[in-house]
Amino acid sequence: MFYHASQIEDITTLEPRVSNHEIPLVYFSTKRENVLVYLSNAIEKYCKDSDFIYDGKWQKWGPYGFNEDGRLRLEEYYPNALINTYKGVSGYIYSAKDVKDSGYNLQIPDAIASSEEVDVINVEYIPDAYEAILQAEKDGLITVLRYEDLSEKRKKRIIEIIKEEYKK
Structure with a gap:
């Protein structure tokens, strides 16, 4: 089974769209828990919640990686x-x-991208992405590293990462 997350309701066919990779693709994971992070975008949500005016294209971005055992972090x-x-x-x-x-190398574990339309066979409504992420963490499917538990070295690296991402 392949999974795709969206805030858009009633999708019956997933269509490729131009995104971060600059070619039309639709993205999937073979792990349901891995798509939970795509239900929201920290930067887009903050800008919208604070009435920051932006008329450009929002790109999906999430502060995640993968543990050595392949679990999303x-x-x-x-x-x-x-x-x-x-x-x-x-x-x-x-x-x-x-x-x-599509053969496009995403360099994301358990993920693939298609350059063709894909028919949806099932939809699951997620009423609260936060609660779903906490449940996936509780079930041992993902790891959540909370800011207060990060080392000072890691916090400094995060500042560097944010600056690098901002320049893109």
Whole structure:
């Protein structure tokens, strides 16, 4: 099974869109828990919540990586980032069975991208992305690194990462 997350309701066919890779693709993971992070975008949500005017294209971005065992590792880049980004955010996880891999190397474990439309076979409503992430953490499916638990060295590295991302 392949999974795709979106805040858009009633999708029956997932269509490739131009995104970070600058070519039309639709992204999937073979792990449901890995798509939870895409139900919200910290930067986009903050800008919208604070009435920051931006008329450009929003790009998906998330502060995550993967543990050595392959589990998704979601990091808080500032205090309460998880709550601020995901609490109260609803969305949908769409499932697909037949996905033709585009061959594009995403360099993301358990992820593939298709350059073709993909039919949805099931949809799961997620009423609160924050609660879903906490449940996935409780179930041992993902790891959440909270800001207050990070070392000072890691916090300094996060500042560097943010500056690098800002320049893009």
